[in-house]
Amino acid sequence: MPEEPRRQARGQRRMEQLTDAAAVVFAEVGYAKATTNAIAKRAGVSPGTLYQFFANKEALAEALAERYRDELKAAHEKAFDLSMVDLPLPELVDRMIRPMVEVNLANPGFKALFTSGDLPDRLTAPTQALHQAVTGRVAEVLAARIPGLPPTQRDTAAAVATQIFAALLGTVVTAPAPDRDRWITELNKALVGYLSPLES
Amino acid sequence: MPEEPRRQARGQRRMEQLTDAAAVVFAEVGYAKATTNAIAKRAGVSPGTLYQFFANKEALAEALAERYRDELKAAHEKAFDLSMVDLPLPELVDRMIRPMVEVNLANPGFKALFTSGDLPDRLTAPTQALHQAVTGRVAEVLAARIPGLPPTQRDTAAAVATQIFAALLGTVVTAPAPDRDRWITELNKALVGYLSPLES
DNA sequence: GAAAAATACGAGCATTTACTCGTGTTTGTC
DNA sequence: GACAAACACGAGTAAATGCTCGTATTTTTC
Numbered sequence: 001m002p003e004e005p006r007r008q009a010r011g012q013r014r015m016e017q018l019t020d021a022a023a024v025v026f027a028e029v030g031y032a033k034a035t036t037n038a039i040a041k042r043a044g045v046s047p048g049t050l051y052q053f054f055a056n057k058e059a060l061a062e063a064l065a066e067r068y069r070d071e072l073k074a075a076h077e078k079a080f081d082l083s084m085v086d087l088p089l090p091e092l093v094d095r096m097i098r099p100m101v102e103v104n105l106a107n108p109g110f111k112a113l114f115t116s117g118d119l120p121d122r123l124t125a126p127t128q129a130l131h132q133a134v135t136g137r138v139a140e141v142l143a144a145r146i147p148g149l150p151p152t153q154r155d156t157a158a159a160v161a162t163q164i165f166a167a168l169l170g171t172v173v174t175a176p177a178p179d180r181d182r183w184i185t186e187l188n189k190a191l192v193g194y195l196s197p198l199e200s
Numbered sequence: 201m202p203e204e205p206r207r208q209a210r211g212q213r214r215m216e217q218l219t220d221a222a223a224v225v226f227a228e229v230g231y232a233k234a235t236t237n238a239i240a241k242r243a244g245v246s247p248g249t250l251y252q253f254f255a256n257k258e259a260l261a262e263a264l265a266e267r268y269r270d271e272l273k274a275a276h277e278k279a280f281d282l283s284m285v286d287l288p289l290p291e292l293v294d295r296m297i298r299p300m301v302e303v304n305l306a307n308p309g310f311k312a313l314f315t316s317g318d319l320p321d322r323l324t325a326p327t328q329a330l331h332q333a334v335t336g337r338v339a340e341v342l343a344a345r346i347p348g349l350p351p352t353q354r355d356t357a358a359a360v361a362t363q364i365f366a367a368l369l370g371t372v373v374t375a376p377a378p379d380r381d382r383w384i385t386e387l388n389k390a391l392v393g394y395l396s397p398l399e400s
Numbered sequence: 401g402a403a404a405a406a407t408a409c410g411a412g413c414a415t416t417t418a419c420t421c422g423t424g425t426t427t428g429t430c
Numbered sequence: 431g432a433c434a435a436a437c438a439c440g441a442g443t444a445a446a447t448g449c450t451c452g453t454a455t456t457t458t459t460c
Contacts, residue, residue: 005436014437045438045439046440047418160386163368164390167367168360186357197393208407214407236447246408247450248450251448
């Protein structure tokens, strides 16, 4: 197996330029129809240069997915901690939702990646990892808030909540800016409606 | 523009064989990676024959989408009518959900089509038409059940409910058969949780 | 039963596209 | 400054794939 070359500063920059460009192109045309040549051109670089840093198109997408996961985690850790666990449910939900929405708004390419149904197999791994990361986080919060809840119920509730979230996230980020808050409110209502029966 | 030939019985059968084959192949590999030659082969037919009946790959998918819409509508009209509108909410929701789930279970290819994120533009039309058909139906039921509800609120509620439904539908049909009822129950809870505050 | 229209074949064309490779330039190391 | 390693180029390649077209067969029409 060929060993990774030791990247120099220039190389690191190029890799960032390339993932940036990929995000843009993915956002514009979707993963499947995004061509590597177009991505290279967008990054102001030749096709050959792209393949100096990424073995193939999937590797590029994986790098993007990883970056996304990191940003999401960072945003969440920054904006949310377990001390909020006893807030009224609507507020708690709001605090969990907002950072996610922000990250998605700031990174249009990712949505294109993760809502795309037929991705190559390699990509389902990072996607599912991300999904599961979110679900795990939700389960954590649920456990802290409702200690008496059986783990099985807790985990399915977390999974369902995450799925509701993912579904409406699309609408929220796609919607024109003025409507966005309205949709966030609806998302909130949906989650609160589903979760509140678990309390008590 | 070239006029449609008058199909004879044999041709009608071929078209069905082809859409059937397309559904299978779409289900197996997704729309993007499904090749027309593979579909033709699956239907036991040459590529040329496929193009005798469908102008291109998209036309084939459109035909599938149309069939789906019809089946869904039929299933719904058969299993549901407005007299049920005053049932307790959980039961009402259950009656709306079941037929949809059935149709989706019976037609694996469609899910592949409609959950795929980056479809060609032509296909977004039938997809959205279908989505809107469902949303409209929900809005209808809401209007009948809660006459006092302002139309704006009603429509957004219908849209959100449909989206929740679509999101969890994927989980329901993907899940192994034994778990399926559990997920349907959760879907029901989610919808009831979201909709019940609208009553009163 | 003959002309016309519809159906059927399948080799192959035209295009797209992920990726390569020979060559030249820049950066780091001693 | 010399040598190697990393970076960069971009024309070109090989494979995939949507689709065509010349030809042959079956069905309908009269």
